[in-house]
Amino acid sequence: MSGAFKSDDRYEGLSSYLSGNAELSSVISRTDVPNLMLIPSGQVPPNPTTLLQNSNFNFMIDTVKELFDYIIIDTPPIGLVIDSAIIAQKADATILVTEAGSIKRRFVQKAKEQMEQSGAQFLGVILNKVDQQLGSYGAYGSYGDYGKTKKSSKSKKH
Incomplete structure (x- = not known):
């Protein structure tokens, strides 16, 4: 930091x-x-x-x-060294920060459990370095014709 x-x-x-x-x-x-x-x-x-x-x-x-x-x-990542668990015991609350795609879900779950065992309130997980392109499916106006208006296909007669 x-x-x-x-x-x-x-x-x-x-x-x-x-x-x-x-x-x-x-x-x-x-x-x-x-x-x-x-x-x-x-x-x-x-x-x-x-x-x-x-x-x-x-x-x-x-x-x-x-x-x-x-x-x-x-702190260093919890689970790698005991330091994080010692410090968490003195905290009012803890937050787990993890990088998208770099850690397996079971490791995040284990880290969460270790933080909860410290006695401090566990506030949640922050997921950083998220690939914004992966989240585009279903976004407003970006999937199919949702939110778009079609132009009239009337042909002009002369």
């Missing part, structure tokens, strides 16, 4: 804060979008799961809930 928004150039991030090497205020970055701030991931630590289970993570979640109206936490 941090790559989608231009933010302050910072070397420190979430891993720096969680490991005790930075203050929370120093890892919150402003972006070029008004009222949108982010915490970049920072350096990949050798023990990310351990960092998410320490008291700094709980303190951070409690603090940002007081500071901001909405908090969006972008």
Whole structure:
């Protein structure tokens, strides 16, 4: 997510804060979008799961809930690493984002079940990168003559 928004150039991030090497205020970055701030991931630590289970993570979640109206936490795909499930336990709600045509339905169903087991409210699935051409069948005015008027075939007599 941090790559989608231009933010302050910072070397420190979430891993720096969680490991005790930075203050929370120093890892919150402003972006070029008004009222949108982010915490970049920072350096990949050798023990990310351990960092998410320490008291700094709980303190951070409690603090940002007081500071901001909405908090969006972008995680690795659930099922690949335990990190997403740990973070989901601290969330008020979860959303599963998946790319059209790249994941089998049973994997999406399993990921949904894992998110529901975290205890957070599951809001639904966002399907992105949908091929708009595939959805044209049956669209208004694009299938058969529905919505079209026929021209009169009267011939002119001279």
